[in-house]
Structure formats: C-alpha cells, structure tokens
Amino acid sequence: MISIDKAEERLGKFRVVVGITGLWITVCLSSCGPASEAPRSNAPSVQADAPEIASNPVHIPAPKVIPVSKETHRVYQWYCAQCHGVKGHGDGINASHLVVPPRNHAKADYLETRSDQQLFDAIKLGGLAVGRAPCMPAWGHTLDDETIQSLVRYIRELCVCKAL
Numbered sequence: 001m002i003s004i005d006k007a008e009e010r011l012g013k014f015r016v017v018v019g020i021t022g023l024w025i026t027v028c029l030s031s032c033g034p035a036s037e038a039p040r041s042n043a044p045s046v047q048a049d050a051p052e053i054a055s056n057p058v059h060i061p062a063p064k065v066i067p068v069s070k071e072t073h074r075v076y077q078w079y080c081a082q083c084h085g086v087k088g089h090g091d092g093i094n095a096s097h098l099v100v101p102p103r104n105h106a107k108a109d110y111l112e113t114r115s116d117q118q119l120f121d122a123i124k125l126g127g128l129a130v131g132r133a134p135c136m137p138a139w140g141h142t143l144d145d146e147t148i149q150s151l152v153r154y155i156r157e158l159c160v161c162k163a164l
C-alpha cells in the first residue's frame with residue numbers, strides 16, 4: 001500500500017499533466033479556427049438576412065433590370081461555375097456528378113423559350129419551384145434580388161438571346 005503523501009504527490013503530477021494537455025488542445029483548436037475560416041473572406045458579398053421564401057413561391061415579381069457588373073461575374077464564378085462551367089457551357093467540375101445536366105447558359109435554343117421572370121424564379125427558388133430538377137439549388141437565402149436579376153442579365157449575355 002502507498003502512503004497518503006505519495007498518493008497526493010502522484011495526484012499532483014497527474015493534475016499537471018492533465019493541465020498541460022488541456023492547454024495544448026485549446027491552443028491547437030484556436031489556431032485551426034481562423035485558418036479554416038480564411039477562404040470565406042473572399043466570398044462575394046451576399047445578403048446576410050435574405051427574406052424567407054414564401055410557401056407558394058412562384059411568380060415573385062423580379063426587381064427592375066439590374067445591369068451586369070464585375071460583382072455579377074464574381075458571383076457567377078463563385079456560386080454557379082462549379083455546375084454551369086466557367087463560361088456557362090454546362091460543363092462545371094460537378095456537372096458529371098449530377099443526374100440532370102446543368103443548363104448550358106450559352107445555348108439560345110432553350111433559353112429564348114424562357115422569360116426573364118422564369119429564370120429569376122429558377123435562380124431564386126431553385127429548379128423544383130419551376131418544374132425543373134432539384135439539383136438546381138435555390139439561391140434566395142444566399143443572394144439578394146438585385147444580384148439575381150443581374151445574373152439573369154448575365155445569362156442573357158452568355159446565350160446572346162432575348163427573353164420569351
């Protein structure tokens with residue numbers, strides 16, 4: 001049997017080891033945080049408090065025409081290009097993993113059969129809301145209406161086509 005003194009001495013050493021380990025874990029965790037957050041700061045500006053999407057979402061009137069800007073290009077490259085491709089040809093890096101191929105935004109055949117409002121709804125509310133595939137995500141929680149409207153204008157530039 002060990003004496004009480006020895007037992008206390010051991011307990012003391014144990015506490016020191018636990019303390020140091022805890023300190024290291026804290027240091028490691030806190031140093032991982034900012035590093036993993038860093039790439040997010042490059043994200044184009046998005047609306048922090050985008051409005052809730054109504055339960056019957058279709059036919060939300062699109063805001064007035066918003067011209068294409070550098071920010072529109074940035075948003076497209078950041079949020080759309082992985083599926084629709086860097087130039088909108090429907091050949092993004094994720095395209096081959098989707099059951100339904102992403103729309104080719106440079107192809108007029110289909111896009112000139114759609115109104116601007118329909119494109120706006122598809123982007124804001126997602127594919128499912130306009131009778132298309134659900135793998136076209138809804139962006140209404142991420143992008144504000146003006147940004148979405150400028151994306152509609154950008155798609156019209158890519159397809160060099162007019163609305164229905």
Ligand code: HEC
Binds near residue numbers: 137
């Ligand atoms: C996860 C992949 C993915 C991402 C990211 C994505 N899309 Fe799509 N998108 C699709 C797919 C798949 C379709 C085709 C849906 C169909 O034909 O049923 C589509 C279709 C569309 C259409 C045509 C809708 C219609 O009437 O057929 C528009 C417009 C569109 N996307 C715009 C965008 C924009 C703008 C972004 C970026 C903000 C974006 N998409 C991001 C997958 C994606």
